[in-house]
Amino acid sequence: MxxxxxxxxxxxxxxxxxxxxxxxxxxxAWIDAEVAAGVREIEVGSFVPASLLPQLADxxxxxxxxxxxxxxxVAVLVPNARGAAAxxxxxxxxxxxPLSASETHSLRNLRRSHAQVLDEVRAVAALVAAQPAATRxxxxxxxxxxxxxxxxxAVAEAKVVELAxxxxxxxxxxxxxxxxxxxxxxxxxxxxxxxxxxxxxxxRLTGLHLHNTRGLGLANVVAGLEVGITTFDAxxxxxxxxxxxxGASGNIxxxxxxxxxxxxxxxxxxxxxxxxxxxxxxxxxxxxxxxYGFVPDAGLPLGFRAAA
Amino acid sequence: MxxxxxxxxxxxxxxxxxxxxxxxxxxxAWIDAEVAAGVREIEVGSFVPASLLPQLADxxxxxxxxxxxxxxxVAVLVPNARGAAAxxxxxxxxxxxPLSASETHSLRNLRRSHAQVLDEVRAVAALVAAQPAATRxxxxxxxxxxxxxxxxxAVAEAKVVELAxxxxxxxxxxxxxxxxxxxxxxxxxxxxxxxxxxxxxxxRLTGLHLHNTRGLGLANVVAGLEVGITTFDAxxxxxxxxxxxxGASGNIxxxxxxxxxxxxxxxxxxxxxxxxxxxxxxxxxxxxxxxYGFVPDAGLPLGFRAAA
Numbered sequence: 001m002x003x004x005x006x007x008x009x010x011x012x013x014x015x016x017x018x019x020x021x022x023x024x025x026x027x028x029a030w031i032d033a034e035v036a037a038g039v040r041e042i043e044v045g046s047f048v049p050a051s052l053l054p055q056l057a058d059x060x061x062x063x064x065x066x067x068x069x070x071x072x073x074v075a076v077l078v079p080n081a082r083g084a085a086a087x088x089x090x091x092x093x094x095x096x097x098p099l100s101a102s103e104t105h106s107l108r109n110l111r112r113s114h115a116q117v118l119d120e121v122r123a124v125a126a127l128v129a130a131q132p133a134a135t136r137x138x139x140x141x142x143x144x145x146x147x148x149x150x151x152x153x154a155v156a157e158a159k160v161v162e163l164a165x166x167x168x169x170x171x172x173x174x175x176x177x178x179x180x181x182x183x184x185x186x187x188x189x190x191x192x193x194x195x196x197x198x199x200x201x202x203x204r205l206t207g208l209h210l211h212n213t214r215g216l217g218l219a220n221v222v223a224g225l226e227v228g229i230t231t232f233d234a235x236x237x238x239x240x241x242x243x244x245x246x247g248a249s250g251n252i253x254x255x256x257x258x259x260x261x262x263x264x265x266x267x268x269x270x271x272x273x274x275x276x277x278x279x280x281x282x283x284x285x286x287x288x289x290x291x292y293g294f295v296p297d298a299g300l301p302l303g304f305r306a307a308a
Numbered sequence: 309m310x311x312x313x314x315x316x317x318x319x320x321x322x323x324x325x326x327x328x329x330x331x332x333x334x335x336x337a338w339i340d341a342e343v344a345a346g347v348r349e350i351e352v353g354s355f356v357p358a359s360l361l362p363q364l365a366d367x368x369x370x371x372x373x374x375x376x377x378x379x380x381x382v383a384v385l386v387p388n389a390r391g392a393a394a395x396x397x398x399x400x401x402x403x404x405x406p407l408s409a410s411e412t413h414s415l416r417n418l419r420r421s422h423a424q425v426l427d428e429v430r431a432v433a434a435l436v437a438a439q440p441a442a443t444r445x446x447x448x449x450x451x452x453x454x455x456x457x458x459x460x461x462a463v464a465e466a467k468v469v470e471l472a473x474x475x476x477x478x479x480x481x482x483x484x485x486x487x488x489x490x491x492x493x494x495x496x497x498x499x500x501x502x503x504x505x506x507x508x509x510x511x512r513l514t515g516l517h518l519h520n521t522r523g524l525g526l527a528n529v530v531a532g533l534e535v536g537i538t539t540f541d542a543x544x545x546x547x548x549x550x551x552x553x554x555g556a557s558g559n560i561x562x563x564x565x566x567x568x569x570x571x572x573x574x575x576x577x578x579x580x581x582x583x584x585x586x587x588x589x590x591x592x593x594x595x596x597x598x599x600y601g602f603v604p605d606a607g608l609p610l611g612f613r614a615a616a
Contacts, residue, residue, distance in 0.1 A: 148609055148610070150609075151610075152610075153609070153610040153611030154611050181609070182606065183609040185568060185571035185572050186530045186568070186572055187571075187572035187573055188571070188572075212602070213602065214564065214567060214568075214602045214603050214606050214609075215526060215564040215568075215601070215602030215603065216526055216564075216567075216568055216571075216602075218524055218526065218527040219526040219527045219529065219530045219568060222494045222527045222530045222531060223530060226534075250602075250606075253523070256524075259522060259524075260493055260523075260524055260527060263493035263495075263496070263524075264493050264494055264495035264496075265495055293523070294520070294521065294522045294524075295522050298490065298521045298522050301456055301458075301461070301522075302456070302458055302459075302460075302461040303456075303461030303462050
């Protein structure tokens with residue numbers, strides 16, 4: 001098994017942030033190319049009303065296709081029980097439900113208070129529990145705006161810990177932390193991860209969703225590695241961000257993240273040369289969208305060797 | 309005293325990498341604006357023949373002006389004893405002489421073997437030692453291409469340790485490590501800093517010159533902080549790189565570095581708002597040059613507080 005799991009979120013987080021609607025066939029080609037490069041988990045879409053995010057209206061079809069790849073974890077975002085039911089019907093392996101630490105952000109984003117979101121979490125947990133063990137999806141609660149909010153500003157560590165505990169009580173399998181606004185810094189990452197892990201258990205917080213809005217994405221990954229995080233979300237070409245947090249764009253670039261980890265001797269299972277070529281799919285399909293990344297421009301160091 | 313010393317290298321490393329020649333008055337205005345923002349060390353130029361780097365031909369005049377700022381450490385690069393004599397005559401407070409870990413790079417860059425560069429180091433050390441104690445400059449030997457070389461590829465850790473020891477024997481006060489080619493990764497930074505410190509003493513390696521060529525600049529800073537590094541070079545707007553290492557451009561952006569450190573609670577003594585406004589000087593004087601940085605685009609987080 002590779003040391004670190006990279007969860008590619010471009011087909012969901014990237015595509016929901018841009019105006020063009022990618023045809024289902026292109027989404028599937030993108031997923032196929034990432035799987036061929038060694039990516040083992042992809043968030044392929046979101047089960048939200050098509051009226052809200054027409055870019056992701058074909059998520060059920062994309063899930064169906066992605067499931068054809070043996071060993072791939074097909075992840076989706078679900079805002080509520082209705083979305084979760086659709087995700088389960090489609091056969092998604094992993095459901096992520098966001099709960100914004102900033103209640104103001106939650107009300108504006110999901111139009112729900114913390115209590116209302118936790119009600120949905122309980123309903124989703126019941127749906128998940130009702131599935132046969134062999135096909136039961138993994139259910140993650142993701143605390144978004146965990147490192148700060150563009151509307152509320154600083155978010156108290158105690159609030160994030162409280163919500164992580166509430167998510168566990170409400171029935172999630174695992175909690176993730178998301179730097180929706182690109183506010184996180186390495187000291188904060190270390191501190192918050194430690195605090196949440198102390199509260200809910202090390203094995204219940206293994207993943208971070210970090211942004212590169214202020215250029216600290218990879219620095220925050222280094223901090224996450226130090227405190228035991230083993231799963232990192234990233235987006236090919238840095239596509240996307242959060243349309244509900246103004247100015248907060250910029251996922252971590254998958255290519256740069258894989259380069260850093262492999263250079264550090266941490267295996268990802270991903271072939272960098274093949275991953276870099278996946279950009280061609282996006283460049284052809286989204287000619288107007290900027291693709292980010294330093295390694296794609298600079299190339300790999302002379303004599304570079306990936307982790308064993 | 310602030311926790312971390314930021315050494316601004318833009319007026320040397322930045323300007324030597326671009327074609328336009330900045331007038332002396334503009335260089336001085338740039339330096340003045342950085343000092344007003346709280347910057348306490350600036351590498352203002354290089355004492356190399358004007359035929360090689362006409363951009364830095366006015367270094368003596370710039371040193372003279374920079375010396376008018378009380379408390380500012382006026383640093384310069386010197387390739388050899390002749391340059392050092394000129395730097396001492398001009399009144400520079402700190403001399404840095406680069407020694408490339410890659411001998412191929414050294415021969416192509418300085419046209420000297422390791423042994424020849426070490427001869428120059430001894431000659432400079434003698435010059436420095438001959439100065440009155442009150443005005444004696446600090447003398448640093450900087451191991452460049454310490455993390456890899458665009459010509460030789462990987463550089464052995466043992467080679468860097470050997471050269472750091474040789475620099476100390478030859479009479480430098482301190483050794484720095486420079487990622488000239490943008491090849492460093494956080495695990496390597498930790499390992500190499502520890503190895504060199506074990507060999508020459510913790511107080512003889514306190515500074516790193518890191519590049520952001522592959523987007524890992526700030527991640528490498530985090531690794532450096534972990535192993536006790538307290539001085540980091542950076543360039544306003546990320547101006548510059550290394551003209552002798554093809555493709556290896558991109559200093560760490562001073563603005564992003566200061567933001568990260570202050571957000572982590574590490575004081576730099578620098579006022580971020582004032583530092584961000586220094587970009588106006590460069591934008592006006594170098595309209596054709598791209599200025600980099602994430603924080604300048606994204607702005608500071610809502611409610612952001614600098615370190616106490």
